[in-house]
Amino acid sequence: MIRKLFNKIFKPRLTKSTRSNLESQPTETALSRTSNRSALNVKSNRKKTVDKHNNYRDSATVIPFKTHQIDRSLLSNAALKTIDGLQKAGFDAYIVGGAVRDLLLNRHPKDFDVATDATPEEINRVFRRSRIIGRRFRLVHVLFGDETIEVSTFRGHHETKGDAQTNESGRIIRDNIFGSLEEDATRRDFTINAMYYDPTSQEVLDFHHGFADIQTGVLRMIGKPETRYAEDPVRMLRAVRLSAKLGLTIEPATMSPIAKMADLLQDVPPSRLFDEMLKLFLSGHAVESVSVLRAQHLHHGLLPMLDVVLEQPMGERFVMLALENTDTRILSGKSANPSFLFATLLWHEVLTAWETYKTEAPPIPALHSAMNEVIATQAEKLAIHNRFTATMKEIWGMQPRFEQRTGKRPFALLTHPRYRAGYDFLLLRCESGEVHAELGEWWTAFANADAETKTSMLQTDTAPKKRRKKPRKKPSSNVGTS
Numbered sequence: 001m002i003r004k005l006f007n008k009i010f011k012p013r014l015t016k017s018t019r020s021n022l023e024s025q026p027t028e029t030a031l032s033r034t035s036n037r038s039a040l041n042v043k044s045n046r047k048k049t050v051d052k053h054n055n056y057r058d059s060a061t062v063i064p065f066k067t068h069q070i071d072r073s074l075l076s077n078a079a080l081k082t083i084d085g086l087q088k089a090g091f092d093a094y095i096v097g098g099a100v101r102d103l104l105l106n107r108h109p110k111d112f113d114v115a116t117d118a119t120p121e122e123i124n125r126v127f128r129r130s131r132i133i134g135r136r137f138r139l140v141h142v143l144f145g146d147e148t149i150e151v152s153t154f155r156g157h158h159e160t161k162g163d164a165q166t167n168e169s170g171r172i173i174r175d176n177i178f179g180s181l182e183e184d185a186t187r188r189d190f191t192i193n194a195m196y197y198d199p200t201s202q203e204v205l206d207f208h209h210g211f212a213d214i215q216t217g218v219l220r221m222i223g224k225p226e227t228r229y230a231e232d233p234v235r236m237l238r239a240v241r242l243s244a245k246l247g248l249t250i251e252p253a254t255m256s257p258i259a260k261m262a263d264l265l266q267d268v269p270p271s272r273l274f275d276e277m278l279k280l281f282l283s284g285h286a287v288e289s290v291s292v293l294r295a296q297h298l299h300h301g302l303l304p305m306l307d308v309v310l311e312q313p314m315g316e317r318f319v320m321l322a323l324e325n326t327d328t329r330i331l332s333g334k335s336a337n338p339s340f341l342f343a344t345l346l347w348h349e350v351l352t353a354w355e356t357y358k359t360e361a362p363p364i365p366a367l368h369s370a371m372n373e374v375i376a377t378q379a380e381k382l383a384i385h386n387r388f389t390a391t392m393k394e395i396w397g398m399q400p401r402f403e404q405r406t407g408k409r410p411f412a413l414l415t416h417p418r419y420r421a422g423y424d425f426l427l428l429r430c431e432s433g434e435v436h437a438e439l440g441e442w443w444t445a446f447a448n449a450d451a452e453t454k455t456s457m458l459q460t461d462t463a464p465k466k467r468r469k470k471p472r473k474k475p476s477s478n479v480g481t482s
């Protein structure tokens with residue numbers, strides 16, 4: 001009663017405008033109702049997700065941890081954070097593709113891809129550090145420090161009406177069609193790449209018996225191989241690379257259409273071909289891959305005239321030595337230089353063109369003309385990046401300089417920033433029999449010798465010296481005075 005009296009005396013009267021303002025604001029009860037309503041929406045969304053998940057479980061083989069034994073220590077923290085963020089927002093999210101395949105093989109995945117039912121815009125809203133990329137199919141890159149996780153929305157069938165397009169041969173040009181998890185699994189290329197791992201439940205969803213194929217060592221295409229190769233001809237190269245890298249046998253039905261459909265690779269953008277060929281040659285199993293490429297006639301046209309080079313004893317020996325050295329470096333955990341590798345693959349084309357140009361120009365200008373011609377020819381089919389072609393030209397350009405062992409030239413060559421790559425290239429040429437082994441032995445000894453020994457190793461310059469022209473005297477001008 002005293003409180004009511006004090007409120008009556010001291011509480012200011014509300015004007016009409018103040019009262020209307022207060023009435024327009026939600027009361028505590030109203031706010032609680034709103035929060036309860038949003039909470040119900042979240043629960044409703046989660047219920048829908050659970051329902052969808054149960055449907056997926058009905059159509060997929062659910063492989064529990066007890067069976068698959070995936071080592072969680074091999075998982076990326078960034079991938080786990082991405083999965084956790086999407087699931088907390090009410091979406092389905094799984095590690096998918098090659099990462100699951102490698103985890104089941106107890107390999108450390110090179111990268112982690114995530115698939116979800118969230119659209120690119122929804123993914124972008126969940127993660128502050130993310131960006132939408134891609135035109136053929138929109139993806140989201142989620143950034144965690146130096147690591148990038150690629151997140152894709154479940155794909156639908158590309159024949160569904162919407163933002164999809166194919167060309168006359170059936171190759172998919174544009175494919176922004178979203179669908180369900182089951183449709184997404186059907187859209188993937190091989191059965192071993194169509195498994196979905198949920199780190200939260202530690203279960204693997206397998207829609208196409210990929211787990212069984214991994215256990216039996218079989219690489220099998222999902223769907224009709226002819227149709228899938230027409231949709232994306234690069235899958236033929238991918239089949240070769242994965243079978244060599246993982247030691248899998250390509251299923252006969254998956255293998256048989258490759259040789260007759262190889263020409264479809266001519267229609268693939270050069271940049272995509274380059275990326276796939278780079279993966280193939282740097283897989284650590286390049287020698288096996290090239291053998292399968294040759295057997296299926298897939299190498300023809302990818303690197304111009306590579307098939308001709310491989311039919312020449314010296315050319316084949318040189319290329320195979322380069323690939324063996326690259327495989328050895330990759331399998332021992334060392335890095336390999338793509339520039340060096342492609343320089344070896346195209347070197348015999350440069351030699352052929354060089355011989356032609358030497359009939360028209362001095363040796364060094366002729367070599368530069370040959371290099372430019374080879375690079376331009378291959379660019380039509382395989383777009384080697386400019387940062388690689390510049391180094392390739394430097395490696396090629398050094399080879400004639402290794403034959404100059406007089407005066408200050410050897411000392412200058414040792415200081416070249418690409419000397420080591422050029423020297424390794426020379427040793428390959430020696431080992432294949434292209435040049436005499438003595439040349440490589442001399443440079444090995446010269447590089448490791450002290451200054452005095454280096455000087456004593458120099459050869460006598462027997463080339464006739466060019467007579468320097470004396471500068472012409474300027475005629476004296478007699479300026480007369482008047």
